[in-house]
Every structure is written in C-alpha cells, then in structure tokens.
Amino acid sequence: MTRQISGVLPIAHTPFLEDNSIDFESLRRQVDWGFEVGAEGFCTGMVSELLRLTYDERVSLTNALGEMVGDRGVFIAGVGAESTKQAIQYAQHAEKAGAAAVMAIPPLATRTPPGAVRDYFTELAENVNLPVIVQDASGYVGQPIPLEVSVGLLRRFGKDKIFFKPEATPIGPNLSALRDATDGEARIFDGSGGICLVDCARRGVAGTMPGMEFLPAVVALWKALQRKDEAAIYRLSFPICALVSLQLQAGLDGFLAIEKYVLHRNGLFKTDVRRQPYAWSLDPETRSELDRLLVKLDEAVESVKTSASS
Amino acid sequence: MTRQISGVLPIAHTPFLEDNSIDFESLRRQVDWGFEVGAEGFCTGMVSELLRLTYDERVSLTNALGEMVGDRGVFIAGVGAESTKQAIQYAQHAEKAGAAAVMAIPPLATRTPPGAVRDYFTELAENVNLPVIVQDASGYVGQPIPLEVSVGLLRRFGKDKIFFKPEATPIGPNLSALRDATDGEARIFDGSGGICLVDCARRGVAGTMPGMEFLPAVVALWKALQRKDEAAIYRLSFPICALVSLQLQAGLDGFLAIEKYVLHRNGLFKTDVRRQPYAWSLDPETRSELDRLLVKLDEAVESVKTSASS
C-alpha cells in the first residue's frame, strides 16, 4: 500500500430503502460528502450494521464501497466473524474489492481463551495481503483481547501488518499500555466515537474511526489536535462528548438510532430505516435534546472555522 | 406436513475433513445411523456449529440434510440469526430444502426488548409456510424470551404453527410456566441434552432434541419414559446426566468437543475436527473420565434392553 492509513476514517453507515434493501444511491452520497468534509477514507464495522446484513448484502456493500472510495482515500473492511474461516472469506473478498486493510473483532458468541484469539488473528493475517486491524470492541460488545496477544501479533507480523483499535474501557489507559508494551511501535486508532478522542490523541493515535453523524466536527477536532489548538480542542470536543454520551447509553443501537436520524435529517440518507430487530428507538425527548446539542455542535464548528481563518 | 414432529429429534453435528471442509460422506453416515438407532428426524442448531459455517456451507448443509433425511423422518432447520431478514432468508431456503419446521433463537449480539423479540418471531412466522420453533437458549447463550412473548405468539398463530424449545434455567419450572400459561396447548421440546429429560418429560414434552453422541441411550430413555418404566428411566438417565454434566461445564464448546470425540471414535466421523476458534479442548484426564462414563452408559443401555426383552 502506498496510501497512508491515518487521519479521520469514518465508519460508513448502511442506508436502507423503505423495502429494507440497501440504498446504494444514499451510500454514494454519504461517501462523496465524507470526502468533501475531510475524511481520509472509509471503514465498515459494527455501526455499518454488518452483523445484520445478509451475506449477499455484506458482499455488495464491500464491493460498492471499494468502488465508491476508489482513489480518493482508503477503504478498510470489517471482517470480524464467528469463525476464522468466515473472517478469512470476508477478508479475501475485501482484498479483491480494493480494500487497503481489514479490521476484525474476535467472535462474539464464544468467549475464547487467549491462545485461540491469537490463532484467529494469526490465521487471518497469514491469509490476506493487507494490514489487519485488531479491534477490541469489548467496551460495548464481545470480549477483551489480552495485551500479550496484541503484543505477540505485532512482534510476529511487524508494525506495518498489524494495527490496533482498542475500545476496551477505560480506553486511554489501555491504549497507553499497548503503546508502552510495544515501545511505541503499535499503530493505534481511536474508536470511541469521539468521546475519548482528545485523551487518546494525546496518548498517540494514527487516526480515528468515528461514525458519520458528527463528521465535520470530528474532522475539525482532529485538525485542532494536530495543530495543538487547545481552545479549539475543547470548544469542539465538549459538544461531541455530550452527544456521544447520549448515544452510548443505549449501546450499539443508541449509536445506530442517532446516526440514522442525523443522516436522514441532513438529506444524505433517503430514510432512517434500520435493520431489525434493534434494542432502542429514539424517543421524542431524547430527540429534542439531540437537536439542541446538534445546534451547539454546529456553532462550535463554525466558531472554530471563524477563529482559524481570522 | 402430514408427518408428526415428535419423539427423539437429534441435532446433527457437522463433520469436517482435515482441510476444514464439510465431510458429506460422514454426514450421511450420521443420518443413516441416527435413523437405525431410532431417531424420528434431524435438526440443525448451535451444536451443528451453524454460527461458524460460512454462508455457502450453511446452505449446503441444509440442502444435504433435507435430501438425506428424505422420507425417513422430519428435518428441522435452525434459522436463528442477527436480523429478521437473515432469519427469513434461512427459513425460506430451508423450506425449499424440504424442512418440516424451522427453529430460531433471537439475535445473540443485541439484547432486544420484548416487543422486538415478538416482532422478530412474528415476521419469521409470517414469511415461512412451516411451523416455527421458538428457542430460548439463554441457559448457555443469548437472552431469555419473556413468557408473555411466547404466549402471545401461540395465541396469534396457533399451536400448529408455533412450538417451543425452552432452555432458560431452571428448565423444568420454566417449561411448566409455559405449559400452564397456554393451558397445556404449547407443544414443547426438551433441549437439555438429556440432563433434564426425565423432569421435562414428566412435565409434558412432545419430544427431545439431544446431540448425537449419546443417541442410543436417549432413545432408550425416551422409550422408558413413554412406557413409564421407572427402573429403566433412572438406570439410563443417571449416566446421561453424568456425561452431560461433564460437557456442560465447558459450555457450547464442551458439548462440541465431546460429541466430535465420540462420533469420531464410533467411526461415524472421519475426523474430530471442529471449526475454530473454540473455547475448549478435551484434556487427557477429562477424556479418561469420559471413556469410563461411556462404558457405564453402554452397560445401562444393554441392561435395559435385556430386561425389556426378558
């Protein structure tokens, strides 16, 4: 890969039509808008509703994103699965579809011992010609990946093959532990949705993989962090933090409900349809608070733009 | 369907060759042996390693079992999935493959509220022309299904469309609660692997869905229960109980490790390969105890046969 995997790499959401099929037109609108706004590429992951797609849909989504991203940035495909064989199948398909890397969580239904987790990632890494991002999503789903497994994978395959997205709570201290145990070699991505981005960025991350719903603010925050603009950092991170707190409470479906609401309201998605069954829907009072917070977020983005350009 | 869904309906295990592909020859041997031994049909489920198969393999397995079972009994396909759309896709395919019923657990990765669980089963029932077996596997995986959801489904679709396989612990009392809340209408299957079969049978079940590994003993126990042969009941259930206790401790992978070991040792399966990653492997001391218990189980089956024929 010549193209660098870094910066703001949002997780694409999967738009659906009213008949519950993937809305590829909205998908393209999302990708175009993402690049306009400053994304360096796109990923698929839990908030792409990957687990709820049929096999054919997952394949189509990967193909479509590979093509839509094209030369504009990198595409990173989520390939985590219940078995190594499934994960390899997804990864090899992603490679053909033009992905720059694959990202995987361990199986969800089984709590596997450290050796089995290591073997899962080892086989995956050996069977795909792309970097593998080892994702610990245990903050909201699945089991934590032991530090020694992460370190062992890096030692075996090298820092250009194995990257990390640690989301076990507390994220910051876990990130530092991984950084220090690998003498700073580990290439780490933030996956907190933005709520820990400031803390994680100060500890050292190569990029962040937020959802799409607050993308302009996350891009602005990322830039503020790069130029160490402390005032802008908190001006932007505070409303992001409040918004993600609201999502976080309802788990994965809290994120999905709010992202679909926002992308539909923004006109990027034709509908806010989510794949059923889900655990949570937006109630009117949460929506009202969300609307108020989104106004604050826009104000923050505007004010930082103004002061940056002045 | 004219054929009755009842009696001993084991869950088929999925044999693999050393190259990790499905071994259809061993699969057929398993099915033939099952019918010889007294099975009334075959199911697929968690112990078929369904979650760890690729999509293509899952489709092939369903097609193969539909064909192999043929007219000899009923075939019940496990179709539980992470989304309603996936479950319906699996169910409609199973229908084409000749299944007599489908069986589904709710999604595993999301803890969905009662209304969403109800809608999931409702949509599934409406989109397939087969009975739906509502499976609560929360004793070892996933979330419990609230009693009112089960009762509501039966009331809406009728007792010939909605069956139940309750495995929430404690199984017996939950089974009685479901039986009583439906005035005895609910058609209920035991899925305890045999460890609670005596208790469940006394409470009233239409059949049992054990693994294959102790099938002759489970068939003998089922017959003893039908003819109320109290001595034979405990002669058989005691070693089954000890064996399942041993499996149960290591969760789903405890069952898988032991079933593959037994079926390979019996010559039905060419290998004892399981799909990786898994949580547990058989250690030598557990295997030795297992071997001793299997001898006791065979003795029990023999002694009951002898006394029944004398």
Add this chain to the structure above:
Amino acid sequence: MTRQISGVLPIAHTPFLEDNSIDFESLRRQVDWGFEVGAEGFCTGMVSELLRLTYDERVSLTNALGEMVGDRGVFIAGVGAESTKQAIQYAQHAEKAGAAAVMAIPPLATRTPPGAVRDYFTELAENVNLPVIVQDASGYVGQPIPLEVSVGLLRRFGKDKIFFKPEATPIGPNLSALRDATDGEARIFDGSGGICLVDCARRGVAGTMPGMEFLPAVVALWKALQRKDEAAIYRLSFPICALVSLQLQAGLDGFLAIEKYVLHRNGLFKTDVRRQPYAWSLDPETRSELDRLLVKLDEAVESVKTSASS
C-alpha cells in the same frame, strides 16, 4: 420531616487516614464545604465506599453524617444490602441517626425475580418511618428494577413514601417511562453524576445526587436549569459531561479514584486513600487530562457567575 428532599444532594465520600481508618475531621470539612457551596443535604451510597466499610465503620459514618448535617439540610442514608433483614437494620439505624430518608438498591449477588424485589422494598418501607428511595443502579452495578415493581410500590405506599433514583441505561427514556406510568406522581432523582442531568432535568426531576468532586459546577448547573438559562446550561454541562465520561469508563472505581484525587487536591481530604481492593487507579496521562478539564470546569463556573451577576 418538614424539610423538603430536593435540589442538589451530593453523595458524601468517605475520607480515610493513612492507617485506613475513617478521617472524621475531613468528613466534617467536606460537609461544611458542601453546604457552603449550595448542597441541600447529603447522601451515602456506592461512591461512599459503603460496600467496603466494616459494619462498625458503616454505623459510625451514618452517625457522624446525621450529626454533621444536623439542621443544615437533609441526610439520606444508603441502606441497600444483600438481604431484607440487613437493609432494615441499616434503615432503622439511619432513622435513629437522624436521616430524612433511606435509599436502597436491590441485592447485588443474587439476580432476584420481580416479586422478590417488590417484597424487599415493601418490607423495607413497612419497617422504617422514613421515605424510601428505590435506586436502580444497574447502569453500573446490580440488576434493573422492572417498571411494574416501581409503579406498584408507589401505588401501594404513596408518593410521599416512595421516591426513585433510576440509573438503568438509557437513563432519560427510563425516567420518562417511570414518570408517565405514574402520571407524573413519581418523585425522581438524577444519579448520573451530572452526565445526563440536563436531559433528566428537562424530563422532570426533584433533585440530583452527584458526587462531591464537581459540586460547585453541579450546583451552578442546577440553578441554570431552574432559571432556564440555556447558554449557562451548556456552558456548565459540557465540561461536566467530559469529566464524567472520563470517570465512567473505569466504572465505580473510576468515580472513586477521581473524586478522592480532587478532594485531596482541594484540601478537603487529608489523603486520597481508598479502601482496597479496587479495580482502577489514576494513571499520569488520565490525571493530566483530568487537570486540564478541571481548569475548563472552573472557567465555566466563573464565566456563568460573572454573566449572572452582570
């Protein structure tokens, strides 16, 4: 009680000397400072390290707080326990010590069915002459309390005897569900530490029970909410939200580590000793980010004061 139970009612933390005994001098300093800053009273709860105190210490703490609070406000004692008998013992002692109310979570070690939870609170309410605050702490510990149990308790004992502190996630929608199911009669307290206070206050709460560590900001936020000063509301709630996010990640011990750090740094507590074993300690990088956020919080409090007085 003639004194109203409402407003900002912080949970007192338990200061320890280096020898691990309770530091009553620091405790008094905390209480005095709390009233100066605007507290309407004090509670004890999980963040008082109640579970980790010996029985004698728990009794002493209750006695001391009853005396220290005196006529300056209300004292609400946490009395949740593993059995009804224990909870009643704690509650009757609290009554003697001058408490205005007691607050209880259900047992932690046992997942009890709805009927048993109802009986637990019923017996508690019948055996103490004080209002009982039904606390659902399932957002971070223990099991959720079913809505029908909460409603049933209110119907049976009336709105002046049974209050609520719902902390099951998502807090806001659960709070509204309880409010609506009781036709607005339920007297509800926010226990989110401040992270959901804005959303909860808009849904209608009688008060909030934060920790002590950000008390001046929470008091200022509460006042801003009362006077509907939208600018001040977000000026204050944003840094609170960022701070609580940081704590929340490490669970109960995240709160304890940061509160002890802050109260020791503020000079209120002689030490930052916590009762062992605990799950988490403050690492240097988290502490640095915490320090930066505390500066932002102070600025927010100051700016709101200035604009309010101007």
Add this chain to the structure above:
Amino acid sequence: MTRQISGVLPIAHTPFLEDNSIDFESLRRQVDWGFEVGAEGFCTGMVSELLRLTYDERVSLTNALGEMVGDRGVFIAGVGAESTKQAIQYAQHAEKAGAAAVMAIPPLATRTPPGAVRDYFTELAENVNLPVIVQDASGYVGQPIPLEVSVGLLRRFGKDKIFFKPEATPIGPNLSALRDATDGEARIFDGSGGICLVDCARRGVAGTMPGMEFLPAVVALWKALQRKDEAAIYRLSFPICALVSLQLQAGLDGFLAIEKYVLHRNGLFKTDVRRQPYAWSLDPETRSELDRLLVKLDEAVESVKTSASS
C-alpha cells in the same frame, strides 16, 4: 494446627426460626449429625447464606460453630468480603473462635485486576495465623482468579498456608492446571457439591466441601474413591450428579432451596426458612422429582453399605 484439614468437610447451613432469627438448636443438631455421618469438620460459605446474615448474626454463627465443632474436627470459616479490611476482620474473629483455617472469595461487586486480587489474599494471609483457602467461586458467582495469582500466593506463603478451592468451570481441567503449575504442591478442595467429585478426586484433591443435604452419600462416595471401588463410585456418584444438576440450574438459590427442604424433611432443621430475598423456590414438580431422586440416593448408599459389609 495439628489436626489435618482433609476429607469430607461440609458447608454448614444456617437454620432459621419462623421469626427469621438463627436457630442454634438446629445448628447443633446439624453439627452432631454431620460428625456421626462421617464429616471431618465444618465450613461456612455461600450456602451458609453468609452474605445475607447481619454482621451480628455472622459473628454469632462463627462463634457457635467454633464451639460446637470443638475437638471433634476442624472448623473453617468463610471470610470473603467486599474489602480486604472486612475480610481481615472476619478472619481475625474466626481465629479467636477456634477456626482451623479461613476460606475467602474475592470481592463480588467489583471486578478487580489480578494484582488487586493477589494483594487482597496476601494481606489476608499476613494478618491471620491460619491457613487461607483461596476460593474461586466463579462457576456461579464472582470473577475467576488467574492461575498466576494462585501460583504466586503458594510460592510466597508455602503449601501449608495457602490452600485452594477452584470452582471456575470447567472445574477438572482448571484443577489440573493448578496442580501442574505448582508441581503437585497445591492442596486442593473440591467444591462442586459432588457433581464433579469423581473427576476431581482422580485429579487429586485433599478433600471435598459439599453441602449437608446429601452428606451420607458424599461420605460414602469419598470412601469409595479412597478404596478405589469403581462400582461403588458410580453407584453413588450417579444419583448425586442427578440431584446436583437439579440444584445447579437455579444457581445458589437452587442449592439453598433444596438443602433447606431436605434438612427440614430429615428433622434436623425446625423450619425450611431461608433469608430473603431469594431468586428461586421449590415448585411442586421439581420437589416430586427431587423426592424420587432422594429415594434412589438412599438405595445407592444402602446397596454400597451392604456390598461393602458382605
């Protein structure tokens, strides 16, 4: 201690009068009967309802058992608690009450990291002049104790100070791992209630700590295991296994409900009162199956006695 800690060391249950106070008369009857039947001593633990006793009751129970056991055997006090200080307090009291050892689980409400678990047991061991039994009850409550923590404690304090009761599932393989990692030095006790006793005994245990309810059968099984009487081993273990399976399904309260039922029916306990709230009560159908199994258990004990004496 000159007296050996080994053999069958049942956990005493706490009998209550109808007014919910401890029934010391029944307690003494239980102890007397236990020694008659072949116990080598008594323990207190989870099935003593320790967590649900008030502090005064817990102290009284320890005093009473110390006195009642006297010179007839050893008394081992359960001292696990939510903080190290509490555990030390219980342990020092147990020492005064004549205990021969103390047994502790880690805190239940907090999931503590390995270092904190190690420190908890280290401080406990340093503050009591008795052997400490490190109990991992994670099979039904609390968190597992990492193997390296167990090994480290043994290495530091020696095999006469640190013993083990591993109940993490699967028990057998975990027991062997501990045995092998300590080169066979670890003194290990079975705490499976009897369901894994055969497997555990073959792997090497110093004793077993069952409940009281099937004590004569467990003593007979222990003796059969000592004399390697294979026929008697399974004759006895099979009905025990079936009975414990029945209890196990309803967790800790499954054990408590059945033990109190049996001890009351046997005339040892005046009532079957348990301390509330609890998760489960014996339903009529489970009780009927229990009664049938108890007959089978008695037959097994009788038949082994007869064949042993013939």
